[in-house]
Amino acid sequence: MTAETTDRPAARPRRRSLPAPARPRRKRSRWLPTLTAYGFLTLAAVFALAPFVWVGLASIKRPIDAFTLPPLWHFEPNIEAYRILWYEHDFGTFFMNTLVIGVATVVISLLVSLPAAYALARYTKRAAVSLLILALVFRALPRMSVVLPFYYISRELGVYDSKITLIVVLVAVNQPFTIWLLRNFFAALPEALEESAMVDGCTRFEAFRKVILPLVRPGIAAAGVFTFLLAYQDYLIPLILSQSNAVTLPVFIAQFSTENIADWPVISAASVSLALPVVACVMLAQRLLIAGLTAGSVKG
Template sequence: MHPVLQRVVVLFLLLWALGPVAWMLLTSIKPDTLVAASPPVWVFEPTLSNYVTLLGSTDFQRYLTNTLIVATITSALAATLGFLSAYAFTRFRFRGATSLPLFYLVVRMVPRITLVLPLYVIFTQMHLLNTRAALIVAYTTFALPFGIWMMIGFLKELPIDLEEAAAVDGCNRWQVLQKVVVPLASPGIAVTAIFAFLLGWNEFLFSLILAGPDSRTLPVLIASFDTDRGVLWGQFSAAAVSIMLPVAAVALLLQRRIVSGLTMGAVKG
């Protein structure tokens, strides 16, 4: 392809991908009277009134707290359990060491909507419905298969000779994990933790159905701006930007570690 044509294609794809984001940013700082103006108004005096209203809302503060708690715990559980499970699958020989990871992957492929009713019944019987714990369990269940597969591919790349040398020097299994395996596997663990955090940060369906008003997360709050009086586009966009910015910042700061973890995990995963 000609270099000029390549640049045109790349520019078109960038506009296609970033255009809606730019529109959302502009809408979030537009006065309410100009949000739905036709034709669109491009020159206006920016206002932060939508952000002031949003950040001053007790609903936003509560939903943000829920989101941070649920996403952080989900991330920690998925990374820890995924790492330990993958270590067992790659370092020990037992029946099911090959088939169980495939089973986990099949579970990950099941559409979430098909599991809402079973999870609803289970959490009702366990008295977990409308709690953060219900979301944490549900999100960890979906994040764990990816974490296991990511870490299996990553741990297969690590030389087992280092672990054997540490064992010869007198380290027990847990010391080998702590001093040798975990430091070497930290990029893969970080990627697993980040993806699990994003799941807990962005997920909508389970939060809407399995959580109550006091335990729901930010994506559900965005849907609440579609009212019987119409869509509150200014606050809607401000909330969307508030949710997007932390994720984008983390992705930019950790992009090298993410690429490194994905690359190594994909070699033999």
């Protein structure tokens, strides 16, 4: 989501919020296209959600009922799988690891990225452009090329399998993205704002902190949500840089599902437990998510 693809029509003023093609069509028959659109979207939504429904059902079935095809629709729901997961498998520890790592990654990324993104929005000389392009390239790099040397370094330095190492690597890998996202929000603000504050006697930093930061609060929220998601979802980095102390949920689930497919209801319960909190949070903040996703594509 980093790129800016302008130089072309879509960069035109987009204040018009009414969907364009709706008006003139009214004269012709309009039930057929509407029906098609609804039908297609319903089909797509069913396809998008079916696997989750299937897994949600499995998580409250007895193992013997879960492995039954054609599916058993009438069954006694029970939460045995969740009990096993939380009481017999240390799921809580992995959950806490994942949360702590996610929150720390967000806080550090924002602290470092906010001033940098602001500077990049205001200073457009060659050095700044090169830095932005470097961030773009970093964003595109395969994680493996960064994780591999970190594996070597962390073992040499004896910091392998620690949460702090994971946080450091996650910040490093995701910070370029955070910068690009935030830069678009800063660039949308007129420079006159902080100039007038500086005329009134603020330093540049005070103007940034007191005038600009409050105005980009939606951007900060969107970047925060996104950085958290990236850290929470990451698999490769904790897979390679952790062994027991810093194992996160995605690593636990992937490994557990490979070794114990017979415990399908428990794996299902783990999947639901991992997915539900983020889905719930993001649905509540749908607007932030969409702001974050589209921020890179259109010029701020």
